[in-house]
Amino acid sequence: MSKVVTRFAPSPTGTLHIGGVRTALFNYIYAKQNNGEFLVRIEDTDRERSTKAYEKNILDTLSSIGLSPDKKPINQSERNDIYIKAAEQIIASGDAYWCDCSEEDLEKMRNQQMADGKKPMYDGRSRRLGLERSSKTVLRLATPEDGEIVVNDMIRGEIRFNNAELDDLILLRSDGTPTYHLCNVVDDFEQGVTTVIRGEDHISNTPRQIHIQNALGYPALEYAHLPLVLGPDKKRLSKRHAATSLEEYKDMGYLDSAILNSLARLGWSGGDKEVFYIDDLIKDFDIKDVQKAGAIFDITKLDWLNAQHLSHLSLESFIEHIKPFAKKINIDINDHQNAHLLIASMRTSENTLFDIAKALRPYFMDVSDYDEKAIERFLSNGTKNLEDICDLLETIDEWNEEQIDLLLKEYQTNNNLKVPEVNQPIRIALTGSTKSPSLGLTLTFFDKKEAVSRIRKLKSFLS
DSSP states (O other): OOOEEEEEEEOSSSBBBBHHHHHHHHHHHHHHHHEEEEEEEOOOOOOTTHHHHHHHHHHHHHTTTOOOSSSOOOOOOOOHHHHHHHHHHHHTTOOOEEOOOOHHHHHHHHHHHHHTOOOOOOOOTTSSSSOOOOOEEEEEOOOOOSEEEEEETTTTTEEEGGGSSSSEEEEEEEEEEEHHHHHHHHHHHHTTTTTTEEEGGGHHHHHHHHHHHHHTTOOOEEEEEOEEEEEEEESSSOTSSSSBBHHHHHHTTTTTHHHHHHTTSSOOOTOOOOOOHHHHHHHHGGGGOOOSSSSSSHHHHHHHHHHHHHHHHHHHHHHHHHHHHHHTOOOOOGSSTTTTHHHHHHHHHHSSHHHHHHGGGGGTTTOOOHHHHHHHHHSSSSSSHHHEEEEHHHHOOOOOOOHHHHHHHHHHHTTTOOOOHHHHHHHHHHHHHSSSOOOOHHTTTTTHHHHHHHHHHHHHHHH
16 A cells, blocks of 8 residues: 555634544544654635634644644645646546536425425436536536445445435536535545545545546545544534633643543543553554544543643643743742742642642732632631631741641640641631642741731631
8 A cells, every 4th residue: 555644624714623633633643653644734715714813723733732744734725726627627537517507496406305205416407418618507526326335434334325315516616616525535636645534524525525536537545434522412512512622722721642632532442541642642543443423522531631641740841831821820930939849739739730820829929819618617616726826826936847737736636626627727818728738838838927917817807
């Protein structure tokens, strides 16, 4: 077999959807597994909706996530002459004809077919009329009227299509512009594509495109149709389920490697192993193991995978990753005298970089509000413990974790209190919530004066 060449062919009519990223990922992996090439094609023939801004977003996002194409991307909008030449070749072969049916004619035809209980489709009425090209004609492919197309899909196995159920699709519109199917087939050939990996919503396009390939004498391609990405309600993933743009997930603080890991698991499982990096996927992924059923996107699974990928970062790398998220909420990591220890203690506090950055906020600026449920639970019986602990903390000469823990333990024992009754009110005072590292360590992230001041502030707030 010739060198494997795959392609990802997005339309620049919006930002990159995570379903599209998964398609790009599987194309990339399959190409790299076979020492082949991964290409990108921008399908921008929809002039009204396509924009250069979206095109840039798609290409920049693919590059930033590590899925760069092996050759410069091509734009369909710049290749019209190539498509027209291919259409002329089909006309010359006798596999296409001109059709002058109006929209009204076609509408009547479809209505009658539905009234007769038939599938609405073009009935080929212009096929043998020998019409000439004009400003009112479209060019249609003369689809074989009998026989079948058999697609050996790498995921779904053999798929059969009866030619009699495929109508004569339009190749050139009345204004002379080529249609999606013609552009798609010609570009795959011109780019040397050998393998088409795309969503299952394209299955019905495949036999139509194979007929165009046959009319042009192009070689057969490999096909794999991926299951759609679904929301928890098993409907196609949309904004009502979760963010759908890759950019949004990056902005929330999910690592690129975790996003790719999560997308790779949408419809594919590799044994008991859960955490994959791109090199692991190139080694372990098998497209034949992709499931046929829709793949449900689970944000909690992405959260878990992101936490795993974050834990694999060195502390230095983690700090570099979190800096831009801290900056978004006006935190400069270098403003804390014990930043490395603080971040090392807090790096597992949340699942995303942005949420971890927000959890760091109380260590860099005053607490602006308190968790009401925490106050209700741990301070509903008054503030005596806070008063006592304030007085005790002020007596400590050596402000370190060991001395603080010793003092708090002694107070708890002498007053016959449970640990949360002592510790949680102090946490609320320091951070606004009950989540923090061990309390002695948490107190050392503030100097003694600041710690005592925050406890008194909470006491005053409750009064």
